[in-house]
Amino acid sequence: MGGRKIDYPDVLFGGFLIFVAAGALAATRNLSVGTAASMGPGYFPVAISLGVMGFGLVFTARGLFKPHEGIERVQFRPLFFIIASVAVFSLLAAHFGLVVASLACVIVAGFAGREHRLIEGIAFAVVLTAFAILLFVRLLGLPIQVWPW
Amino acid sequence: MEFLDHIALGFSTALQLNNLLFCLIGVLIGTAIGVLPGIGPIPTVALLLPFTFGLDPASAMIMLAGIFYGAQYGGSTTAILVNVPGETSAVVTCIDGHEMAKQGRAGPALAIAAMSSFFAGTVATAVIVVLSIPLSILALKFTAVEYFSLLVLGLFAAVILAHGSVAKSLAMVLLGLLLGLVGIDISSGAARMTFGIPELSDGLDFVPVAMGLFGLGEIIANLERPSVRPVVSQSIRDLIPSRADLRRAFPAMVRGTAVGSLLGVLPGGGAALPPFTAYAIEKKVSRDPSRFGHGAIEGVAGPEAANNAGAQTSFIPLLTLGIPANALMALMIGALMMQGIQPGPQVMTQQPALVWGLIASMWTGNLMLLVINLPLLGIWVSMLKIPYRLLFPAIVLFCCIGTYGISNSLFNVWVMLVCAGVGYFFIKVGVEPAPLLLGLVLGPQLEENFRRAMLLADGDFTVFIRHPISAVLLAVVAALLLALLSPTLFRKRKEALAE
Numbered sequence: 146m147g148g149r150k151i152d153y154p155d156v157l158f159g160g161f162l163i164f165v166a167a168g169a170l171a172a173t174r175n176l177s178v179g180t181a182a183s184m185g186p187g188y189f190p191v192a193i194s195l196g197v198m199g200f201g202l203v204f205t206a207r208g209l210f211k212p213h214e215g216i217e218r219v220q221f222r223p224l225f226f227i228i229a230s231v232a233v234f235s236l237l238a239a240h241f242g243l244v245v246a247s248l249a250c251v252i253v254a255g256f257a258g259r260e261h262r263l264i265e266g267i268a269f270a271v272v273l274t275a276f277a278i279l280l281f282v283r284l285l286g287l288p289i290q291v292w293p294w
Numbered sequence: 295m296e297f298l299d300h301i302a303l304g305f306s307t308a309l310q311l312n313n314l315l316f317c318l319i320g321v322l323i324g325t326a327i328g329v330l331p332g333i334g335p336i337p338t339v340a341l342l343l344p345f346t347f348g349l350d351p352a353s354a355m356i357m358l359a360g361i362f363y364g365a366q367y368g369g370s371t372t373a374i375l376v377n378v379p380g381e382t383s384a385v386v387t388c389i390d391g392h393e394m395a396k397q398g399r400a401g402p403a404l405a406i407a408a409m410s411s412f413f414a415g416t417v418a419t420a421v422i423v424v425l426s427i428p429l430s431i432l433a434l435k436f437t438a439v440e441y442f443s444l445l446v447l448g449l450f451a452a453v454i455l456a457h458g459s460v461a462k463s464l465a466m467v468l469l470g471l472l473l474g475l476v477g478i479d480i481s482s483g484a485a486r487m488t489f490g491i492p493e494l495s496d497g498l499d500f501v502p503v504a505m506g507l508f509g510l511g512e513i514i515a516n517l518e519r520p521s522v523r524p525v526v527s528q529s530i531r532d533l534i535p536s537r538a539d540l541r542r543a544f545p546a547m548v549r550g551t552a553v554g555s556l557l558g559v560l561p562g563g564g565a566a567l568p569p570f571t572a573y574a575i576e577k578k579v580s581r582d583p584s585r586f587g588h589g590a591i592e593g594v595a596g597p598e599a600a601n602n603a604g605a606q607t608s609f610i611p612l613l614t615l616g617i618p619a620n621a622l623m624a625l626m627i628g629a630l631m632m633q634g635i636q637p638g639p640q641v642m643t644q645q646p647a648l649v650w651g652l653i654a655s656m657w658t659g660n661l662m663l664l665v666i667n668l669p670l671l672g673i674w675v676s677m678l679k680i681p682y683r684l685l686f687p688a689i690v691l692f693c694c695i696g697t698y699g700i701s702n703s704l705f706n707v708w709v710m711l712v713c714a715g716v717g718y719f720f721i722k723v724g725v726e727p728a729p730l731l732l733g734l735v736l737g738p739q740l741e742e743n744f745r746r747a748m749l750l751a752d753g754d755f756t757v758f759i760r761h762p763i764s765a766v767l768l769a770v771v772a773a774l775l776l777a778l779l780s781p782t783l784f785r786k787r788k789e790a791l792a793e
Contacts, residue, residue, distance in 0.1 A: 153723075154722070154723035154724050155723075157719075157722075157723050158462065158465075158723045158725055161719065161723075162465055162469065165469060165472070166472075169472055169487055172486070172487040172489060173486060173487060176484055176486060180753055181748050181753035181754075181755065182748060182749065182752050182753025183749065183753075184745050184748060184749075185482065186479035186481070186482040186484040186486055187486075188745075189475060189741045189744065189745070190472065190475050190486055190487065193468055193471050193472045193475070194472060196468045197465065197468045197469055197472055200461070200464070200465035200468065201465070203461075204461075204462070204465070216722055216723065217518075217722065219722065220517075220518045222517075223513075223514045223517035223518055224514050224715075224718060227510060227513060227514050227517075227690060227714065228711060228714060228715060230687075230690055230694075231510070231690065231693075231694055231707060231710065231711040231714065232711060234691075234694040234698075234707065235694070235698075235704050235707040235708055235711070238694075238698060238704060238707075239704055243695070246694075247691055247694075247695070250687075250690065250691050250694055251687045251688075251690070251691050254686065254687040254690045254691070255683070255687050257513075257514075257517050257686070258517060258682070258683040258686065259517070259520075260683055261683065266687075269684060269687065270687075273687065273688055273691060274691075277691060277692070277695055281695050281699065285345050285699075286348075287695070287699040288702060289695075289698060289699065289702060
């Protein structure tokens with residue numbers, strides 16, 4: 146490997162843990178910790194956050210000196226379109242009902258695939274939406290708004 | 295004769311018409327997702343959880359359990375026919391099962407897989423019956439001190455027996471515990487880590503977390519790989535295994551069942567680990583190990599028995615002690631809590647119809663699977679022809695509607711979205727997300743018992759080693775950690791998991 150260092154998966158995971166622990170410590174800084182005999186609401190969260198922080202620091206430090214290990218290249222297409230399809234669903238469902246949200250969700254999600262065909266995607270969205278409404282609203286009785294009006 | 299009363303009560307619950315129906319629905323869904331690679335039982339159970347709210351608790355648990363062991367049956371079908379494991383627990387079945395299919399013996403392979411699963415399911419049901427009563431009696435003696443130690447043991451063991459790096463899995467457990475603490479603190483009423491978001495005051499719901507981490511994260515990662523179209527190699531002619539097949543398969547079936555039952559009961563057990571061990575054992579005891587990998591029927595019978603036995607006996611810690619052995623059992627705990635039942639040893643005495651009905655339903659469910667599996671083979675095979683490009687948008691949509699439906703709140707959909715991104719990140723950096731889910735579900739329980747124990751002992755930490763049961767439990771934790779640090783065992787575990 147010719148002296149190349151840094152184990153990227155380790156360092157990234159460590160960094161993620163440090164980030165979360167720091168966030169948790171910041172969010173609980175005003176809660177009283179108390180003593181072991183009478184614990185305040187902050188005792189357990191602070192203890193666990195410190196544990197998470199410890200693991201994060203160890204992984205990061207260790208990863209920096211381990212032999213090089215890369216990360217499989219991130220492909221943005223599936224990541225972006227799957228996340229987007231959920232966001233689109235969430236944004237549309239509240240105001241326009243389940244039908245519009247479902248159609249949009251399936252159509253957007255379709256773009257995540259490599260062999261995407263738009264016409265097929267739209268047709269499939271219609272079928273799937275009809276099926277979902279039948280299953281979730283008619284059969285399972287979910288009390289959610291179906292139509293935009 | 296108390297024992298027979300329990301069984302009678304169980305069967306009278308399990309044989310009620312509506313419970314039979316829910317059992318059938320469960321095992322059918324289970325087989326379907328088992329056959330389909332890319333959808334596992336965890337997101338499926340998470341998706342169906344909200345809808346079990348309106349059901350009777352026994353029916354709900356019977357259906358959800360059916361999904362889990364039904365998936366073990368389905369997974370082997372795909373493994374044998376297309377050499378792709380439908381579930382992780384069917385990975386080893388691919389080796390000899392698909393080889394048998396290539397030799398034109400797919401029929402006997404499928405039949406032996408189904409028979410092994412049924413045999414293991416029957417024995418495992420009996421094991422649950424025998425072990426449940428003494429364990430639950432022991433558990434009734436537990437105070438907060440013992441509970442805390444038990445939870446610690448459960449979390450540690452789950453991590454050690456799971457795949458992947460132990461240190462990283464431990465970090466994931468802590469992360470899960472931390473997320474489990476989000477919400478209003480019960481004893482003081484203080485809002486913790488809610489960032490002023492009112493929806494978070496009841497805590498982070500684990501359904502969207504599970505669906506994001508396991509369902510959507512997986513989809514994103516799957517789509518990055520070039521798509522492989524599964525090809526069903528051949529038509530299935532005669533299903534009946536020959537007499538020689540049966541003679542070879544039966545001892546393997548028995549050994550696989552024993553291994554699976556044993557590994558399933560351990561905390562951290564489940565359906566994934568036992569088949570690997572069973573395959574290794576079969577190879578060892580065989581007089582001619584070179585046949586393995588070339589269509590040895592023992593290589594199908596042993597692992598298939600093991601995964602089904604493991605799937606079922608992993609219910610034992612849940613039913614008797616209220617602690618989940620794996621991430622799926624954590625979801626089952628969630629299902630109980632949604633029904634207003636606090637999981638723990640008292641469930642056995644307070645809800646006998648639920649517990650014994652669930653246990654009895656495992657046997658009826660296995661019988662249904664044996665009967666429906668082979669005749670419906672054509673349907674399962676045609677399901678495999680659905681291309682992934684049509685499958686994944688459907689999963690995304692069902693996840694969205696499912697989370698939205700939990701409490702009619704879109705907040706949960708956003709939680710799922712974030713978890714999808716995080717789940718993808720975990721896959722990329724190679725960490726297993728299951729321990730996080732376990733921590734998330736157990737976090738509140740762990741804190742409550744720790745605080746109660748400390749309050750009773752007046753802040754004296756030695757209380758955990760002064761109580762004998764608790765001391766034993768913690769000694770096991772220490773032994774596990776020591777064993778892990780010893781280099782020889784470490785290598786063994788690595789080998790076992792790598793195989």
